[in-house]
Amino acid sequence: MGPAWKFTPGAANGITDVAGVTVGHSTLSFPELGTCTGVTVVDPCRDVVRHPVPAAVHVINGYGKSVGLMQIEELGELESPIALTGVFGVPDVLRSLVGHLLAEEPDLGSEESGRSVNAVVMECNDSRMNDPRVAGPGPAEVTEAIRGAAGGPVPQGPVGAGVGMSTFGFAGGIGTASRVLPLDGGSHHIGALVLTNFGRREDLVIAGRPVGQLLPENVTGPSLGGSVIVILATDLPTNCAQLKRLARRAQNGLARTGCSTSGSSGEVVLAFSTERGPDLPKETLDLAFTAVAECVEEAVLNSLFHSVQVRGRAGRCREPFPAGRLPELLGGTGPAMVDGER
Numbered sequence: 001m002g003p004a005w006k007f008t009p010g011a012a013n014g015i016t017d018v019a020g021v022t023v024g025h026s027t028l029s030f031p032e033l034g035t036c037t038g039v040t041v042v043d044p045c046r047d048v049v050r051h052p053v054p055a056a057v058h059v060i061n062g063y064g065k066s067v068g069l070m071q072i073e074e075l076g077e078l079e080s081p082i083a084l085t086g087v088f089g090v091p092d093v094l095r096s097l098v099g100h101l102l103a104e105e106p107d108l109g110s111e112e113s114g115r116s117v118n119a120v121v122m123e124c125n126d127s128r129m130n131d132p133r134v135a136g137p138g139p140a141e142v143t144e145a146i147r148g149a150a151g152g153p154v155p156q157g158p159v160g161a162g163v164g165m166s167t168f169g170f171a172g173g174i175g176t177a178s179r180v181l182p183l184d185g186g187s188h189h190i191g192a193l194v195l196t197n198f199g200r201r202e203d204l205v206i207a208g209r210p211v212g213q214l215l216p217e218n219v220t221g222p223s224l225g226g227s228v229i230v231i232l233a234t235d236l237p238t239n240c241a242q243l244k245r246l247a248r249r250a251q252n253g254l255a256r257t258g259c260s261t262s263g264s265s266g267e268v269v270l271a272f273s274t275e276r277g278p279d280l281p282k283e284t285l286d287l288a289f290t291a292v293a294e295c296v297e298e299a300v301l302n303s304l305f306h307s308v309q310v311r312g313r314a315g316r317c318r319e320p321f322p323a324g325r326l327p328e329l330l331g332g333t334g335p336a337m338v339d340g341e342r
Contacts (some may be wrong), residue, residue: 004207005298007291010178013298014154015191017178018233020045020274023193024149024176025160026141034131034313038092039173040160040203041145042193042231043081044272049105049117052079055272058247060254064227064266067094068120074242078272081146084161084195084229087125088132094121096142122268124197124227126164128290129312156192157306161195164312167303168199168212168258171310171318175303179291181236183196183284189235190288192250192295196303198226198265203258206301211329212258215322227266228254230296236288237277247271249289253296 010017012261027038044053055078057069059332065087072078080101107113130136130258145160154176158165162173178191204212230250232243247269254267282286307320 005292006292007179007181010151010180010189010191012153012272013178014176015042015178015193015231015233016151016154017189018191018235018274021191022149022151023154024145024147025155026137026139026144027150027159027163028137029163031313034134035136036164036310036312037086037089037126037130037136038160038163039137039141039142039145040084040162040195041081041142041149043146043149044233045274046080048081049075049079049101050272052053053274053321054238054240054243055270056247058242058244058269058271059267060251060267061261061263062270063264064123065090066122066268066270068118068320069268069270071118072120073136077220079119080117082231082270083121083142083145084109085121085123085271086127086130086161086164087123088127089136090121090123092138093142094119094137095123096137096139099139100146118269122229122270124165124195124229124266126197128166128311129316130163131313140331156302157308158310162303163310164199165195166318167196167300168204169201170304170321171307172196172303173307175299175301175306177295177298177302179295181291188234188236190232190236190291190295192292192299193231194296194299194303195229196300198228198259203256203260205256206326207330209330212221214329226262228259228300230269230290232269232271232295234273234285234288235275236273236280237275238273238280239277242280242285243271243273245285246288246292249292250276250296252293254299254300256293257300
């Protein structure tokens with residue numbers, strides 16, 4: 001895939017290449033109980049509650065139940081870690097995230113300050129693999145994800161919030177990627193982390209090739225409308241207005257993978273910067289637009305390339321994407337042979 005990219009990935013090829021950004025997971029996988037869900041936390045910086053960062057939201061298709069986006073839209077700031085989970089886990093994860101922040105910040109909700117916090121929880125629907133009537137993520141899982149959040153390489157695929165998700169009919173979930181923008185003798189980073197839960201096998205496109213159509217129907221499970229959450233991070237010094245423009249370009253990367261944005265899907269993008277600044281020059285912004293599309297495209301594919309077999313409720317199973325066959329799938333001129341079948 002390397003020659004397909006205009007920009008070079010960062011050292012970890014992940015959202016954590018933006019200095020200060022950390023990612024943590026907590027996975028609940030007990031198929032015998034019908035539990036296949038989890039939490040992923042993206043922390044934009046240390047002490048974000050006291051030092052909010054500029055941020056913006058773009059809703060591609062609003063079939064979703066995320067919490068905390070309204071205040072970001074109004075104020076252009078992010079003031080909490082971002083928690084990702086399954087749709088039915090949103091209330092408990094929100095309560096747990098707020099509880100964690102209250103314990104860490106005595107000033108929140110105090111009689112003296114009356115200060116509140118805008119906790120952010122975003123979701124996709126994992127209920128085909130996870131039974132929402134069984135206990136899901138709570139305080140222990142949210143705390144585990146926050147305290148385990150780290151820089152460097154990010155675990156990907158069906159982990160954390162992604163364990164119960166389906167991507168183009170395969171086990172998918174969490175994917176991430178980054179790009180380095182060489183500017184004025186220095187460099188800046190743009191990173192994306194996605195929670196993928198969308199797509200039909202036959203729609204999958206890799207490097208411009210309709211790979212999904214080359215795979216036999218029996219390699220995937222049933223495909224639904226699905227959704228995808230995109231988190232964008234950058235260390236470019238900018239403001240919420242330009243972050244909104246960056247967020248809009250995430251759709252370009254999604255479209256390159258075959259995402260068609262069905263009516264019953266929720267595609268939501270949250271973008272933030274770890275550095276405040278005035279408007280970026282037009283030339284810099286154009287480079288950033290291209291980098292966003294590349295990051296999002298590769299992050300979606302990475303959620304597939306890191307997949308493993310997942311078992312969920314009622315004996316349901318999601319198979320991993322056959323990443324070992326990519327050279328054949330991308331290099332052939334006719335229907336590819338996968339496991340002896342066309």
